[in-house]
Amino acid sequence: MSNEVSADYPGAHAPDRRRIVDSAGVALSVAEWGDPDARPVLMAHGGFDFARTLDVFAPLIVAGGWRVVSWDQRGHGDSAHAELYSWDADVRDAAAVLASVSPDQPIPIMGHSKGGGLVLHLADALPHRVSHVVNLDGLPSRRNMADVSERERTRFMARELGAWLDHRLAVADKERRPDTIAGLAERRARMNTRLSPEWLRYLVTAGARHDADGWRWKLDPSLRFGGFGPWRPEWQLQRIPGLSVPFLGVLGMEKEAMGWGTRPSDVTPYLPRGARFEALDGVGHFVHIEQPHLVSDLVLDFLGTPS
Amino acid sequence: MNSLADPVVLRHYHVRLALHQVRVGSGHPLLLLHGLGEATRADLPPYFDEWPGPIWGLDFTGHGASSVPVGGGYTAEILLADANVALAHIGEATVFGRGVGAWIALLLAGARPTRVRGAILFDGPGLVGGGTEPGSSFVIEAPAAAGGNAKLTTPDPFAVAELARDVRPPDYAASFVRFSVEGSDLPEPITVSTVARPEWLVAVAAEPGVADLPVEEALALYSSSGSPSVATT
Numbered sequence: 295m296s297n298e299v300s301a302d303y304p305g306a307h308a309p310d311r312r313r314i315v316d317s318a319g320v321a322l323s324v325a326e327w328g329d330p331d332a333r334p335v336l337m338a339h340g341g342f343d344f345a346r347t348l349d350v351f352a353p354l355i356v357a358g359g360w361r362v363v364s365w366d367q368r369g370h371g372d373s374a375h376a377e378l379y380s381w382d383a384d385v386r387d388a389a390a391v392l393a394s395v396s397p398d399q400p401i402p403i404m405g406h407s408k409g410g411g412l413v414l415h416l417a418d419a420l421p422h423r424v425s426h427v428v429n430l431d432g433l434p435s436r437r438n439m440a441d442v443s444e445r446e447r448t449r450f451m452a453r454e455l456g457a458w459l460d461h462r463l464a465v466a467d468k469e470r471r472p473d474t475i476a477g478l479a480e481r482r483a484r485m486n487t488r489l490s491p492e493w494l495r496y497l498v499t500a501g502a503r504h505d506a507d508g509w510r511w512k513l514d515p516s517l518r519f520g521g522f523g524p525w526r527p528e529w530q531l532q533r534i535p536g537l538s539v540p541f542l543g544v545l546g547m548e549k550e551a552m553g554w555g556t557r558p559s560d561v562t563p564y565l566p567r568g569a570r571f572e573a574l575d576g577v578g579h580f581v582h583i584e585q586p587h588l589v590s591d592l593v594l595d596f597l598g599t600p601s
Numbered sequence: 602m603n604s605l606a607d608p609v610v611l612r613h614y615h616v617r618l619a620l621h622q623v624r625v626g627s628g629h630p631l632l633l634l635h636g637l638g639e640a641t642r643a644d645l646p647p648y649f650d651e652w653p654g655p656i657w658g659l660d661f662t663g664h665g666a667s668s669v670p671v672g673g674g675y676t677a678e679i680l681l682a683d684a685n686v687a688l689a690h691i692g693e694a695t696v697f698g699r700g701v702g703a704w705i706a707l708l709l710a711g712a713r714p715t716r717v718r719g720a721i722l723f724d725g726p727g728l729v730g731g732g733t734e735p736g737s738s739f740v741i742e743a744p745a746a747a748g749g750n751a752k753l754t755t756p757d758p759f760a761v762a763e764l765a766r767d768v769r770p771p772d773y774a775a776s777f778v779r780f781s782v783e784g785s786d787l788p789e790p791i792t793v794s795t796v797a798r799p800e801w802l803v804a805v806a807a808e809p810g811v812a813d814l815p816v817e818e819a820l821a822l823y824s825s826s827g828s829p830s831v832a833t834t
Contacts, residue, residue: 318743318759320672368672377615378662378674382741382763386673389740419738452780455712462682463689466612516614523678524773529735 301475303496305586306349312372315365317390320383323372324365324391328356333600334395335402337364338388338409340432340552340580342485342513344371346500351582354590359600365391369514371501379517381525385419388412392423400539402426402597406582407552411530418533428542428593431579433534434527435556454522461518468515472508475499485519485552488578527554534564541569542596544589546577553579570596603643605658608666613686619666620687621658628654629718629824630691634684636700637727637764638756640665648817653824657694659687661702663757673741673759677701677730677767681708693718695823700725701764703795707805710791711777714784719823720791722802723816729799731766741766771804782810787826792819 309325316322325345335355339347345364352362366373368387376383395401402425405413410432417424473481479494486494502509534541543565549555558573565571572592574581582589608619621641623633631652635641641658649656660667661680684705688694695718698706703722710720741762781790789812795802806813812822 318672368674376672376674377670378672378676378679380674380676380679380763382766383672383674385740386742389742415738416740419740448776448779451776452711455780458678459682459685459712462613463686465614521678523676524768524770526734526770533738 301496301499303350303493305353306496307353308346308349308500309352315391315394317368317387320368320376320387321374322365322368322387322391324363324394326361326363327352328361330361332356332359332361333401334361334363335404335597336392336395336413337362338403338405338412339364339367339370340405340407340409342370342517342519343406344501344512346371347497347583349496349500351586351590354586355593358590358594358597360597363391363395369517371512375514375516379514381415384412385415388416389420392416392420396423400425402428404428404430404593405432406430407432407579414530414533414537417537417539421538424539426540426542426597427537428544428596430544430589431546431553431556431581433543433545433554433556433561434530435554435560436527451522454520458518458521465516470510470513470515472505472510475502475509478502478509478511486580487550488548488584489580493583531561531564534561535566537566540596541566542593543569543571544581544592545571545573546579546581546584547573547575548578550579605641605643608660609690611686611690613662613683616662616670616683617668618662618683618686619660620690621660621666622655623658624649624652624656626653626655629826630654630694631656631820632684632687632691632694632696633658634696634698634702634705635659635661635664636702636725638664638761639699639726640755648820651817651824652820657687657691659684660755661705661760663760664755667755669753669755669757671753673757673763675757675760675763677704677708677764680705680764681712684709685713688713688716692716695719695721695820695826697721697723697820698725699723701727701730701767703728704730704767704769704801707774707777707781707791710785711780714781714790715786717781717785717790718826719787719819720781721816721819721823722791722793722795722805724795724797727764727767728795728797728802730764730769730801732768733770733800735768736766769799769801771800774801775804775808778805778808778811782808787823789822792822794819
């Protein structure tokens with residue numbers, strides 16, 4: 295095990311190894327759980343998360359004989375804060391980590407939420423590098439905006455636009471607000487409403503740093519929720535039917551602010567032939583954190599025994 | 602040949618933006634936004650001769666005399682924020698955009714409708730963008746010659762590659778026209794002066810409140826539209 299210091303949480307294990315991957319000059323902190331010689335599975339975390347949100351889930355996949363490799367996305371966790379952030383940059387970073395894990399053989403890739411979108415993009419762009427795709431509550435839908443009128447949507451966009459530009463004007467001098475461990479956990483609970491206080495406090499010790507004036511999330515202060523842009527969910531959905539490798543999609547059916555509110559009927563028309571799909575009643579957006587045993591069993595059954 | 606004086610350096614997060622005063626003057630300012638891969642030029646085309654006020658030119662992130670970020674990650678939204686930083690420095694201004702700068706001028710007019718006193722959209726590199734929806738998936742790798750460690754120069758190859766893929770749905774473009782028209786007291790706060798008309802620009806030109814004029818007439822239209830006597834030396 296590594297010498298990273300963490301609070302205790304039942305079933306949680308810090309990564310066995312950490313290393314750095316250079317992605318066009320941006321230092322990405324890579325985390326690995328499991329035997330270094332075991333077959334790898336790559337996993338991408340969701341937006342505003344970090345690799346160590348897998349501290350319970352990854353060891354369960356390792357118990358199935360796999361090695362789990364994840365990384366802190368640029369600006370997240372222990373990876374470098376970049377000057378710019380974009381989808382294309384995140385995809386490039388993911389490809390750099392993938393190349394560092396398996397430069398020639400295809401391997402399984404998994405992702406949660408935004409990470410699920412990243413692995414879909416990777417599988418579509420680099421089909422020769424991917425053997426399986428697992429998407430954990432990362433299938434988009436227009437549903438969460440379906441009951442909002444066009445006029446309200448337009449007003450919302452105008453407000454977001456102004457707020458984002460104001461944020462960019464002020465961000466040069468911003469830093470994350472310091473707090474106690476419990477204070478940071480309480481703030482995160484507003485967005486992670488279904489996760490236990492004990493887990494959130496554990497996350498603080500992994501995803502925040504302890505400065506003289508308190509704990510601060512390591513997340514780049516230039517990153518913020520919301521935003522605007524031309525992106526549309528259907529663009530991502532259209533990538534799915536053409537996937538040529540086995541696909542497992544998992545949805546949490548409890549609606550949460552961080553999720554899409556996607557229903558099975560939104561995505562089943564897009565699933566490739568032979569795909570596996572599980573909709574989990576009573577489970578929220580963080581399916582692998584809320585129900586790590588259930589979801590890891592699904593994943594291990596889907597991946598099979600590493601050869 | 603004219604040369605540019607030292608620019609004003611503005612901070613946009615960790616990026617240093619170069620804002621050039623291309624021409625001094627007293628009156629309503631004009632902000633120039635260059636095309637993709639270009640930079641602010643000292644030698645202005647003759648159609649700017651009649652502009653009475655100061656003329657500023659912004660070098661976008663990764664272009665001209667502005668700094669180059671490590672590892673790419675360019676978006677139109679970041680260039681919009683660049684332009685907003687420049688506008689915050691200059692004050693109310695008419696914005697003239699070439700190519701990708703035309704797209705950014707449109708976004709800025711919609712985002713800051715009371716501060717943009719007319720946006721002129723003109724031909725130039727990056728006008729088309731990446732089309733109305735994304736093409737096939739691919740990974741934009743580090744430029745081969747750079748290998749991630751080469752000296753950072755402008756224009757940043759990441760900027761050119763990533764911004765050339767910038768997706769511009771026509772209805773998204775039209776929404777910025779509506780923001781501009783709703784918030785501006787000018788009857789026609791946006792003017793299309795391009796010869797080329799990609800789909801987003803066709804949609805813009807069709808919106809109420811958008812003029813379709815040659816560049817000389819567009820500049821004349823807005824030259825007296827700003828707050829009077831904004832003196833800049």
